[in-house]
Amino acid sequence: MDINEKLRILSGAAKYDVSCSSSGSSRSSKKGDLGSVASGGICHSFTPDGRCISLLKILLTNYCIYDCAYCINRKSNDIERAAFTADEVVNLTMNFYRRNYIEGLFLSSSVFNTPNATMETLTRVVEKLRTEHGFKGYIHLKAIPGADEALIKKAGTFADRMSVNLELPSSQSLKLLAPDKTKENIFQPMKLIKNGIQISKSENKVFKRAPLFVPGGQSTQLIVGATKESDLNILNLSEGLYQKYSLKRVYYSAYVPVNTGQNLPELKNPPTLREHRLYQGDWLLRVYGFKAEELLNDKNPNFDINFDPKTFWALNNIHLFPVEINRAPYETLIRIPGIGVRGAQKILSARKISSLDFQDLKKLGVVLKRAQYFITCKGKYFGSVPLDEEKVKTALTPRFDLNILDNQGEQLNFFDKIDKKLLLPDNYDLNNASSKILLLNDRPSSLTGEL
Ligand code: SF4
Structure with missing residues (x-):
């Protein structure tokens, strides 16, 4: 063969x-072209x-x-x-x-x-x-x-x-x-x-x-x-x-x-x-x-196919939230949905200088789409719905069923x-x-x- x-x-x-x-x-390529796949x-x-x-x-x-x-x-x-x-x-x-x-x-x-x-x-x-x-x-x-x-x-x-x-x-x-x-x-x-x-x-x-x-x-x-x-x-x-x-x-x-x-x-x-x-x-x-x-x-x-695993975990453990951004240790920060390793590191460095509010997190580039429901900044909650498992779940559920x-x-x-x-x-x-x-x-x- x-x-x-x-x-x-x-x-x-x-x-x-x-x-x-x-x-x-x-x-494919012809004469005069560069490269082929x-x-x-x-x-x-x-x-x-x-x-x-x-x-x-x-x-x-x-x-x-x-x-x-x-x-x-x-x-x-x-x-x-x-x-x-x-x-x-x-x-x-x-x-x-x-x-x-x-x-x-x-x-x-x-x-x-x-x-x-x-x-x-x-x-x-x-x-x-x-x-x-x-x-x-x-x-x-x-x-x-x-x-x-x-x-x-x-x-x-x-x-x-x-x-x-x-x-x-x-x-x-x-x-x-x-x-x-x-x-x-x-x-x-x-x-x-x-x-x-x-x-x-x-x-x-x-x-x-x-x-x-x-x-x-x-x-x-x-x-x-x-x-x-x-x-x-x-x-x-x-x-x-x-x-x-x-x-x-x-x-x-x-x-x-x-x-x-x-x-x-x-x-x-x-x-x-x-x-x-x-x-x-x-x-x-x-x-x-x-x-x-x-x-x-x-x-x-x-x-649940509709939520990433960390959000799924947070929704099932809603009693652990909200987490105060200005006090939580690194290990807790990285467990907040939407906050990854880099986001947590940025928060740790920035809060050495001054305590952070919601706007500061935005300026740091922290993605708050999901995190807003699981945090407080200087004791204030910024989620668009109250911190309740069903309400947060509804707010975070995609507009259409991902199973489709x-x-x-x-x-x-x-x-x-x-x-x-x-x-x-x-x-x-x-x-x-x-x-x-x-x-x-x-x-x-x-x-x-x-x-
Ligand atoms: S998975 Fe496929 S290739 Fe591997 S041993 Fe089984 S039959 Fe053979």
Whole structure:
């Protein structure tokens, strides 16, 4: 099979992994023009310092021995299949890198033949890139559950970041939709990578030239909406993963209904707003010091799609408000809906000089649309309705039901031209799935701004 065909098939197959978001654009150039864009394979990812980098995002193969119910690549699907050789991936990466198309490689794979055979080829790719070609660009590599420890350890010495996808949030769900996978098989490589990172960090403190092991840390992905777990179940799991395996990130992927089956939910569109709320909740865990069980509980196991998670928490804990802006410590200020880390820092610096009133907050650039209901300035409350759970809730409820966007709403397409043949069954509406990025960029103003 021609390498371009393989690239088309295997970059298309990689788009369901959300660790990087795909650019999806396609624009050719003619003589005299500068540059061009190809939709196949190039996507963007973000470095810890906020830089956006381009990655070649592909699967090694989409041949799979497993039959996970939710997956487009499952063995029972009749789709176009392809497999790169290790040398083909190496050559593509080097050629793209030399032409300045990419700054790194995101390499994942289905499980062909055996987990060991797959992991061995993935490892060969990264080893060749680093040792034979001196490639110093970024590499994100999947670890295949069930592969030998030695292979994963070796791969970790060449990759910047590794990820093992958990996909489903509980053992029961794995049994139901991915019976070939077990929780233990997935957690074992996670533990191995975590230990390797720890050892490498301590060795590097003593010996400057000690080899690095997965210096960019590890991540995982969870599918949201394919099974019955609540947001509380999912955030509890993420919290545990951050604590136990020191993950850098948990990515949430709204379930895209590409298959049908008796154990699969009947969804018309991917639950993208729920995914978005989970990302916001995850941010509150990692940056704002919230616990999953503070945000959600048995009475409220799911976020209300109409409110961001911090507003949802504040409405459920209205007895903790109003907070006096001139006295509250930093930890309390960042819990006020609408006031983020930067807003709280500005307030702390400004109030050293004089106590602040409502106008001062506006001048500081603090967003008061939501915060007004949860604060006092010099003892005075400025909310447009009295501080009462129902009244504030009504004042903050978006003018239309956001559920509509998730369930029935017609989403605009981000791109004019999309290759609709790409690996999808005839009855699948690609426009809705691919516009996930647009939904987050084009969302109503009640969803934007600081948490
Ligand atoms: S192992 Fe991965 S690629 Fe294979 S069917 Fe399951 S989810 Fe899909």
